[in-house]
Amino acid sequence: MSTDRSFIKNSFITFTRQISNIVIGMLLLSVLGKYLGDEGFGDYTLLTLFPTVLLTFLTLGVNTSTIYFVSRKEVDLNTVFNNNIIIGTLLSIISVFVGLVAVIFFSEQLFKDTPLSLVYLSLLAVPFLFLREYFQTVFQGLQDFKAFNTLMVQNQLSILSFAVIFVIFLDYGLKGALSAFILGNAITVITMIYKLVRHHSVSFKWNSFSWEYFKKSVNYGLKAHVSNFASFLNYRTVVFILGYFSTGNAAVGRYSAAMNLGERLSIFAVSFSSVLYPKISSTNSEEDRNRITSIVSRNVFLITIIMAMVAFVLSDFIVYTIFNKSFTETPLLLKIMLPGFALLAVEKVLSNDIAGRGKPELNMWLSIYNVIFNVILNLFMVPAFGVIGAAISTTITYFFSFILKIIIFKRLTGEGYLNFLLVKKSDFLIYKTLLQKLRAR
Numbered sequence: 001m002s003t004d005r006s007f008i009k010n011s012f013i014t015f016t017r018q019i020s021n022i023v024i025g026m027l028l029l030s031v032l033g034k035y036l037g038d039e040g041f042g043d044y045t046l047l048t049l050f051p052t053v054l055l056t057f058l059t060l061g062v063n064t065s066t067i068y069f070v071s072r073k074e075v076d077l078n079t080v081f082n083n084n085i086i087i088g089t090l091l092s093i094i095s096v097f098v099g100l101v102a103v104i105f106f107s108e109q110l111f112k113d114t115p116l117s118l119v120y121l122s123l124l125a126v127p128f129l130f131l132r133e134y135f136q137t138v139f140q141g142l143q144d145f146k147a148f149n150t151l152m153v154q155n156q157l158s159i160l161s162f163a164v165i166f167v168i169f170l171d172y173g174l175k176g177a178l179s180a181f182i183l184g185n186a187i188t189v190i191t192m193i194y195k196l197v198r199h200h201s202v203s204f205k206w207n208s209f210s211w212e213y214f215k216k217s218v219n220y221g222l223k224a225h226v227s228n229f230a231s232f233l234n235y236r237t238v239v240f241i242l243g244y245f246s247t248g249n250a251a252v253g254r255y256s257a258a259m260n261l262g263e264r265l266s267i268f269a270v271s272f273s274s275v276l277y278p279k280i281s282s283t284n285s286e287e288d289r290n291r292i293t294s295i296v297s298r299n300v301f302l303i304t305i306i307m308a309m310v311a312f313v314l315s316d317f318i319v320y321t322i323f324n325k326s327f328t329e330t331p332l333l334l335k336i337m338l339p340g341f342a343l344l345a346v347e348k349v350l351s352n353d354i355a356g357r358g359k360p361e362l363n364m365w366l367s368i369y370n371v372i373f374n375v376i377l378n379l380f381m382v383p384a385f386g387v388i389g390a391a392i393s394t395t396i397t398y399f400f401s402f403i404l405k406i407i408i409f410k411r412l413t414g415e416g417y418l419n420f421l422l423v424k425k426s427d428f429l430i431y432k433t434l435l436q437k438l439r440a441r
Helices: 002-058 062-071 077-110 116-141 145-169 173-200 211-245 250-282 286-313 315-322 330-356 360-413 417-421 427-440
Strands: none
Touching: 002 077, 002 116, 002 145, 002 173, 002 211, 002 250, 002 315, 062 077, 062 116, 062 211, 077 116, 077 211, 116 145, 116 173, 145 173, 211 250, 211 330, 211 360, 250 286, 250 315, 250 330, 250 360, 286 315, 286 330, 286 360, 286 417, 286 427, 315 330, 330 360, 360 417
């Protein structure tokens, strides 16, 4: 029971920090949307997506394996710290090189309406994205969720602060927005290193690199890596497809605005999943694993559906309050994609459970299927129906992915569908306990 309390406490801490993240993220979207417009916001989406794709493509799953091995206390923390710095630095150099090759040979296809000077500038973010990813998973593995969530809030706040300075006060436009993204991540990495050195007594030495741990982390992580990369492509490939088939990047901006707003529905899934993965990894009891994940899954499903219904009714107000009138199609796009986002929230919870049981290959194969299905669907729908077709494709893909994921989870755990999808009367006691604690404060 004490472990349940700890899990709920960590999830609640993560949730409250995620609320802060959402508020800051909404303010950032508002600054970018209002001052860059739909065209400029589309450019910004492509420019920040490019280094993120390179990161996701070349992490080798070291970030995922870090959570797994640190939470199980199978590897010395100092070894993890040193390996992650060295691997992150080397992989970021390789990623920048791959990015340069992509820009030189494929810029007409990928960035035909985006300033190439800014595409090159975006590559400066790559080293900071790698190190941020590799260090934040150390905090997850340690289950130090206070530090983990504080750092995530700081990352968003840093980007927002620089965006206000560069975009609003100095009027640097798109270049200022991209610079804010780079500097915000750089400051977060510096803070992470400081916290790990000061509070966890780690130190860096080049000669302390562990080949043994490197092999273990890659062997485990590659399965999750393929899954994560395929999932990422599933969510983001449509942006490049829209950019290719559209004149200018206004359609990209409108779609990305709806996508960013819709993904905020995953707040509960992200909060619980961040805690769930290390929890499941470190729990040996199959009964406890099934019980915890079932409680999380069905409650995330209920809450996300309620939030989606509210967002559907208020979509026009939300979009035009945060952005501006140039985002004409965004409210409709958001309405189309909301059902898919509600299903995606549950899928995230189940995916983290499956990975935490040491079965990341199951997520991998489903993710590969999803990205192939999504790309084929978008290649048909986008030329025929434009950005509306992209939104419909997204929801269809999320629906089929959800159906397959719950089938996989049921077969893996033996849990009944209703047990992890339909909220129970006993769950409301959890809400009652949380409310009592909040009132006590």
